[in-house]
Amino acid sequence: MASGTTPLTPVSELWVSATEVTSTQYDWYPEPDSGAVGWPEAWDVVRAVKCPSCRKFVAEEDEEVENPEWQQLKDQAPDEEPDVEEFVEVEAGACANPECDRFTEEADPSDTEVAPMMNYYYKLPNHHTFGPSDARKLEGLPLCIVTFGRGQGALEDEQALALTGGGMDLSWEICEAFMRLGFLPPAAFARVPAMAGKPRGPVDLWVLEGVERTGEVIRTQGERLIAFPDEMLTSAPRYRVIGDSDARAKESTLYGVGHGAYDKPEWTVPPTLTQDEARAKAIELNREYAEQDQ
Numbered sequence: 400m401a402s403g404t405t406p407l408t409p410v411s412e413l414w415v416s417a418t419e420v421t422s423t424q425y426d427w428y429p430e431p432d433s434g435a436v437g438w439p440e441a442w443d444v445v446r447a448v449k450c451p452s453c454r455k456f457v458a459e460e461d462e463e464v465e466n467p468e469w470q471q472l473k474d475q476a477p478d479e480e481p482d483v484e485e486f487v488e489v490e491a492g493a494c495a496n497p498e499c500d501r502f503t504e505e506a507d508p509s510d511t512e513v514a515p516m517m518n519y520y521y522k523l524p525n526h527h528t529f530g531p532s533d534a535r536k537l538e539g540l541p542l543c544i545v546t547f548g549r550g551q552g553a554l555e556d557e558q559a560l561a562l563t564g565g566g567m568d569l570s571w572e573i574c575e576a577f578m579r580l581g582f583l584p585p586a587a588f589a590r591v592p593a594m595a596g597k598p599r600g601p602v603d604l605w606v607l608e609g610v611e612r613t614g615e616v617i618r619t620q621g622e623r624l625i626a627f628p629d630e631m632l633t634s635a636p637r638y639r640v641i642g643d644s645d646a647r648a649k650e651s652t653l654y655g656v657g658h659g660a661y662d663k664p665e666w667t668v669p670p671t672l673t674q675d676e677a678r679a680k681a682i683e684l685n686r687e688y689a690e691q692d693q
């Protein structure tokens with residue numbers, strides 16, 4: 400599948416905030432008599448508008464484009480100043496392609512045929528609002544950006560990605576779409592299938608690099624979670640190890656933090672204990688206290 404033409408963001412610069420995104424079921428086209436609102440009140444697509452004639456993206460903002468006529472006249476008579484303007488003002492939303500027969504003519508955004516197809520969405524993190532320039536980054540991918548509207552409860556003003564095609568495993572495309580919008584791929588879609596000749600080419604390798612990074616992020620999160628109970632038992636609530644080196648640990652005290660509200664058990668770390676041993680002792684004593692509180 401053809402992919403976007405924007406440069407590939409280095410994987411190290413991608414946000415980690417979409418790694419836990421999953422798919423959510425959503426009925427884009429409710430039955431008219433169901434009472435539920437649909438397009439365009441309930442949701443609308445963020446469109447990347449193209450000129451209907453040359454199929455190039457229209458100008459995103461007002462810009463000045465070199466007038467090809469001026470150049471033509473200058474080539475014919477280099478010593479004369481041509482009788483036309485050298486630059487042409489192109490307004491936002493108009494064709495900026497001087498070779499096109501609709502040059503400087505506005506394109507109708509509603510002619511941009513892109514709409515959700517499958518009854519799912521993939522929520523976009525909301526620390527950023529995605530606009531038409533982001534929609535352009537999805538060029539060639541079977542996904543579009545949707546903004547939810549009124550009557551959508553917690554979804555109102557939120558944005559999501561939605562598939563504009565279906566029928567096969569589109570994990571590669573979903574991962575690529577998230578990465579093109581600046582995120583590491585969601586873990587739920589990261590097991591991209593070996594199919595249709597993939598992996599092939601630099602974009603697929605970029606996606607695989609993103610998948611690897613997502614795996615590393617999840618591993619780090621997992622390691623932190625595994626270490627958490629011991630950390631808690633080392634530092635709270637009764638016995639705590641003071642000191643961050645062996646030398647200090649040997650001089651320090653394991654002490655209770657009740658400050659009068661509890662018995663204040665104190666236990667001086669014998670100088671024969673290392674930091675790790677003092678830590679293990681704190682865990683053991685705190686476990687005992689937790690069990691006694693039952």
Ligand SMILES: [Zn+2]
Pocket residue numbers: 450451452453454455494495496499500501502
């Ligand atoms: Zn055009």
